[in-house]
Amino acid sequence: MTKLKWGMVGGGEGSQIGPAHRLGAQADGLFEFAAGALDHRAEAGRAYAQRLGIAADRAYGDWQEMLADEKGRADRVDLVTVATPNSTHFEITKAFLEAGFNVLCEKPMTLNVEEGEEIVRVAKASGKICAVNYCYSAYPMVRQARAMVRAGELGKIRLIVTNFSHGHHGDATDADNPRVRWRYDPAMAGVSGQFADCGIHAMHMASFISGNTVEKLSADFASTIASRQLEDDAMVNFRMSGGTVGRLWTSSVAIGRQHGFDIQVFGETGGLRWASEQPNQLIYTPVGGRTQIIEKGEGGLHEDAKRLSRVSIAHPEGFPLAVANIYCDLADAIRGTARDGLPTAEDGLRSMAAVYAAVASAKEDGAWQDARPPMFR
């Protein structure tokens, strides 16, 4: 099977996200890194792309150049990953979709709801894939959770409780560090800090596993370090289609938590727990029964959990291979096997609608807000 051709916008030298995408795309030998506009400094980007093995004529100075050239090539890239600063996601994603490319966009897909709706419309019109990198959803045991819920193994889902909290911005003496400060500055981060940065992963997961969408929410935001304009801690209560109650806590001042993303799903006939720091186990309790540990790689898992695991039971697989799983699903989708677990533009849009609803609610002392994008109301 010949490799698919892959290009990236952003992810230049020194970025954290570039290596993650390169590993994700190449780990399973599915994609060849064929083109890139990796840096806003044109020459630096061209040179770095070539050092990474991209041919000189596809090592572009900017994304416009890349778009213009690639769309005319017979061997144009099959997929473009957009890993640029957040404020540029909309424009680049839209342009590549309109030119007929498949796109994987980093989160957040856009900065507001209107742009999100536009991407959904453009993606639909283009007939191309527009995926968003909610990569936690591609862990095998998250797929197992989703498959169990969809197979009715937990009955109707009553309640979802999810947290995404860390303490890495908890040091007030480090709050003016530019690497930290921009996240709480509306001029740079937009309307929300911690909720938009981490919370939306947790909210996406609630929908991803349950199959229900978020309909309304109430939020309580706090800036526990006084100099911050945006929230560094948030609690969001929500209600989902089907009546599921949701509770989501996210924080960046929870000193001692490293990357505390976990989710608990409680249904009529059982409960599940998954945590991103121990991603290879899923904890399951049938109502009236004992808690069981479901292991990645054990016999009898649902198909998606099997398919997205590479090594046998109790050999841990981690975050980079969750990203790689997104690329596995993309490769399949590009080749014509639709993968219903792949997060899409619609997911990106729903996140943005939730962010704006949460910000509005927090400003109004927790008044409940419609969290659905207007186009889905």
Next chain:
Amino acid sequence: MTKLKWGMVGGGEGSQIGPAHRLGAQADGLFEFAAGALDHRAEAGRAYAQRLGIAADRAYGDWQEMLADEKGRADRVDLVTVATPNSTHFEITKAFLEAGFNVLCEKPMTLNVEEGEEIVRVAKASGKICAVNYCYSAYPMVRQARAMVRAGELGKIRLIVTNFSHGHHGDATDADNPRVRWRYDPAMAGVSGQFADCGIHAMHMASFISGNTVEKLSADFASTIASRQLEDDAMVNFRMSGGTVGRLWTSSVAIGRQHGFDIQVFGETGGLRWASEQPNQLIYTPVGGRTQIIEKGEGGLHEDAKRLSRVSIAHPEGFPLAVANIYCDLADAIRGTARDGLPTAEDGLRSMAAVYAAVASAKEDGAWQDARPPMFR
């Protein structure tokens, strides 16, 4: 040192709480079980008390008889534990206090705020001890947490996140079981279900460790099993004196959680985590440092953590000895050594004010409510 004399109202044959108090009072040899009105069926109570070793003339048929007789005795009991059904706590506690007895009342101390304020006034006027059995606060490592916070080891407390969730009422096919059903029936349980039953332990703990009181709150209640009138799941956001942000989740439908009471305390210079299912460890992370495990019994603990532990490091001590620690503090207090960790009538009152504020908030879609008892506003 001669034992103190102890009496109990309630806790008759077959109750769960009676044995816990008997063990708590007697484990350390501090109290002699001298008197009791153990059952609302007078003869059964008298007989059971005598089987437990109480002399016939102090094995009473009801609490009124016990009160009348004991107050006239030279060797009257030094402490009365009130372990009767919730609706009777107020009346009995008040009567014994007014007669000059020290009282340990089971939680909830009263059914409403007005009665709570009355107990606070009566206790103050009597000059006697009125304690409430928030026994989780007496675990050695909870005392260590409190002492660390009070010594400033975490700096100002920014955020407290606490959960008290279990799944034992999650089986809808068991919801009509009378043992379960009464908890969600306003006629029997009052204004609140799960929050009043478990949530107030968590809310007390937030105040107990931080030293701050709850000032206002916003609540989201859910009855995830449709037949229930009262909530089986609740989220409460709150603000404390000193500006601490609080978040409290409590549930009885969290299938797979057994007794998930835990608390995380995040300050300017560190974070703590304690969980009731592993009560002998306290997890501590200094800002910028590594997570450490503080063990009951290790060298250098704060005085209260040392004092309330009986066996050496890594020999677990559990729930019954946390109850016993309440009795240790009571014995000291009765003998004149005030123990500032002992939960008091004021704590019982504050819980009731929080319950009513939460119920009001939940009814008004989460509108924030003053959570302070009127007498402390």
Next chain:
Amino acid sequence: MTKLKWGMVGGGEGSQIGPAHRLGAQADGLFEFAAGALDHRAEAGRAYAQRLGIAADRAYGDWQEMLADEKGRADRVDLVTVATPNSTHFEITKAFLEAGFNVLCEKPMTLNVEEGEEIVRVAKASGKICAVNYCYSAYPMVRQARAMVRAGELGKIRLIVTNFSHGHHGDATDADNPRVRWRYDPAMAGVSGQFADCGIHAMHMASFISGNTVEKLSADFASTIASRQLEDDAMVNFRMSGGTVGRLWTSSVAIGRQHGFDIQVFGETGGLRWASEQPNQLIYTPVGGRTQIIEKGEGGLHEDAKRLSRVSIAHPEGFPLAVANIYCDLADAIRGTARDGLPTAEDGLRSMAAVYAAVASAKEDGAWQDARPPMFR
């Protein structure tokens, strides 16, 4: 039910073990502390006993005096606990048994095999109970493990792996501290250090759960701190009746382990794991199935696990109540309900035979030794 009368030899002021026994005997209100010879300093012992509430005429100066007086009393104690220094256990236990008292002896029951056999003979001849305080065996979930094995739920037991390791003697700069040093000095500790101190608990547990006895063993001893004459680390391989393979590691220089006593039992159709630092859970895996967490207090436990638990599921019970469970079984046994889980003089003897076999094996480079007491060969 009137309380049984209980006396103790040893356990004077400042000892660790005295309070553990007092709590164990009194926690459930089964025993009244009626007599004691608590200290080798006669006056100190008498005074302390009286401060603990013992009548002056039963606050004895030494055990001979206690024996002489008690055996003539109509209200003689029903049980004598021997909690004196190891070298005196044999003499005192034997004397009380011969005078017709029930005895609970601290471990090790004797200092050598011959004395152990003598106690077994004397106990048998007396018709009285001679128990040895292998208290870990009285945890509810250990009883559950034993009951599961005996009910055949794991099939034939192939393999037992147990550890009892801590690091509290790992600091070489503290090695001359008298509190530590005596344990590795043959003049004071006898033929074995860490194996005799902790290892025999683990070896007893292997027999206790499996119902098999240790037949032969091979030992590797090490003194990792050079100044020590006796071992501070030992590995013992053994074979049990029924063909079970055993592996036991014990250490006092395992820095970072607090009280690492755990046991894994592997049979034809399942495996179990129990750990003393989390004693309220038993981890069970049926062959070909998922790992399950069995909780103290859950429905459907075996009778012994139910009987020896005081509070409901997920309320931890710890070490002091395991000791109390020994006293519960003793009270039943004294009243005529034989409790087959109660560790006996035979267990004490088998431990001593294992210690001597291990010492001999270690001296002969691991040559296998018969580990059975001569009287059971």
Next chain:
Amino acid sequence: MTKLKWGMVGGGEGSQIGPAHRLGAQADGLFEFAAGALDHRAEAGRAYAQRLGIAADRAYGDWQEMLADEKGRADRVDLVTVATPNSTHFEITKAFLEAGFNVLCEKPMTLNVEEGEEIVRVAKASGKICAVNYCYSAYPMVRQARAMVRAGELGKIRLIVTNFSHGHHGDATDADNPRVRWRYDPAMAGVSGQFADCGIHAMHMASFISGNTVEKLSADFASTIASRQLEDDAMVNFRMSGGTVGRLWTSSVAIGRQHGFDIQVFGETGGLRWASEQPNQLIYTPVGGRTQIIEKGEGGLHEDAKRLSRVSIAHPEGFPLAVANIYCDLADAIRGTARDGLPTAEDGLRSMAAVYAAVASAKEDGAWQDARPPMFR
């Protein structure tokens, strides 16, 4: 930087190990998969290689053909991975080394000590790299452990306790399954079953972290399923250079353990614990201090731990990327940056010497054996 050229012998369609090596070599974009003799069925191997993207003229029918052709090419592969059945490792590895290729050989490197010594000699004479795939040693936190020990942070290492136990061969009803049976059949597996299969990983790790070599050992083997000729459970006590005491348990009948590879290292001034099922944490306790959790990605780690981690703190990295780390070190070594953590032919030889010593010891009832290869005595 142009990619290095990489070839593989073995790892054909359906093998588990082939994909692991392909991912390991390609994940970081360091190697291009340029040549292969992937299957003992020549045509199947050629076809599969081409489906994986190898050019037709480098898709070989057998390793001899590959060797003959590659050694004459200007663009010959920079590295050959040998992932064939165990009995062929020696011959293939030797041939490629002698022809001047760098080799990564799967474990066990050879079937006996004599062959192992031959590989060491050939590798030395060739001046080429001969690495062996002890991939667990390449986890970042294992490298951190090694660096801490080497920096003296634990003082002299007194004791190492390591386990590699699972229960996947514990079902006697499955024992005749050919996939399981060959491992316990001397005709197919050689002189040792579980110890040679898993135990040598643990023994290598003891040397890898401590820097000490195994000098002598005593083994106890058991075949707990009667039909097995080779051991399915083994305990090995050993002594290392520098006086370190070692204890190693390995089992394949430990039902409920999945992949229980862990190691504890105890020195004069601290202890460490690492477990392969939670590979991103290292548990550290300084003598007299509290247990700390060292996280992959935290500030201040040793260089090797930093270098071999791809994503930030608390994003787990798992087994496939540990294999990739071996390839990272190989790429560096090929380019001239020697990596002292890379496991070499000497490690492969020492493992074989330990296997033969353990087999001999087990046959002689645990008599201690010299475990050093003759050439290093």
